[in-house]
Amino acid sequence: MTHSLVCAGTVSRVxxxxxxxxxxxxxxxxxxxxxxxxxxxxxxxxxxxxxxxxQRIRVSQLQIQFQGGFSSRRxxxxxxxxxxxxxxxxxxxxxxxxxxxISCPGLRxxxxxxxxxxxxxxxxxxxxxxYHLRVLGEKV
Numbered sequence: 001m002t003h004s005l006v007c008a009g010t011v012s013r014v015x016x017x018x019x020x021x022x023x024x025x026x027x028x029x030x031x032x033x034x035x036x037x038x039x040x041x042x043x044x045x046x047x048x049x050x051x052x053x054x055q056r057i058r059v060s061q062l063q064i065q066f067q068g069g070f071s072s073r074r075x076x077x078x079x080x081x082x083x084x085x086x087x088x089x090x091x092x093x094x095x096x097x098x099x100x101x102i103s104c105p106g107l108r109x110x111x112x113x114x115x116x117x118x119x120x121x122x123x124x125x126x127x128x129x130x131y132h133l134r135v136l137g138e139k140v
Contacts, residue, residue, distance in 0.1 A: 002060050005135045006031050009054035009075045010050035016042035018127065030133040031121045037066065039133075043125035047072070047118045049133060056081070056140040064094065064116075065132040070129035072118035077103070079111035086115050097120045100132065110140035 006012075014027045018040040022028075025040035030049065041047040062077060071094050078086035090105040114135065118128045 002136050002138060005053060005057050005059070005137050005139070006051065006133075011052040012117055013050045013052075014039060014041065015046070015048045016044060018042050027034070030130055033132070035068070035131065038129050038131045040070075041118075041126075041128045043123075043127050045126055046118075047121070047126070047128045049116045050138055051116075051132075051135065053112050053114075056112050057130045057135075057137055058108070058140050059089075059105055059114070059135055059137040061134075061136040062092070062105060062116070063100055063132065063136065064103075064130060065098065065100045066094060066096070067129035067131065068097045070123045070127055071121070072128055073120040073122060075103075075119065076117040078115040078117065079109075080113045080115075081111055083115075087135040 012027050018025045029037035048067045077089045077094045079089050080086045092103040
């Protein structure tokens with residue numbers, strides 16, 4: 001059965017936060033289901049989110065809602081087990097709009113760490129703004 005895999009035991013890290021203002025733009029806003037809050041990265045060539053799950057998982061869907069004008073033209077989902085190096089799972093190509101976008105990587109092997117990379121930002125300065133990030137699938 002597919003359900004949200006991000007839970008209280010999931011540890012998250014991000015590449016940057018706009019002006020280091022974690023209260024207003026921090027990573028916690030990726031998962032709070034609040035339409036008024038978001039994670040806003042600082043500028044840079046590549047932004048990323050790393051998720052470390054308390055158990056091994058199998059991902060069936062990755063759902064992302066960007067702010068139009070602050071998305072990415074290309075993304076990459078990577079996974080690993082334990083402290084192993086990340087391996088590419090799938091490339092995805094988001095649209096530059098406000099709609100919820102869904103990628104279905106069809107991951108068969110279990111992982112306990114995911115890295116979502118956002119490359120080639122549509123913003124001139126390389127900032128990315130995400131209102132919702134959901135990882136759906138099952139525990140292994």
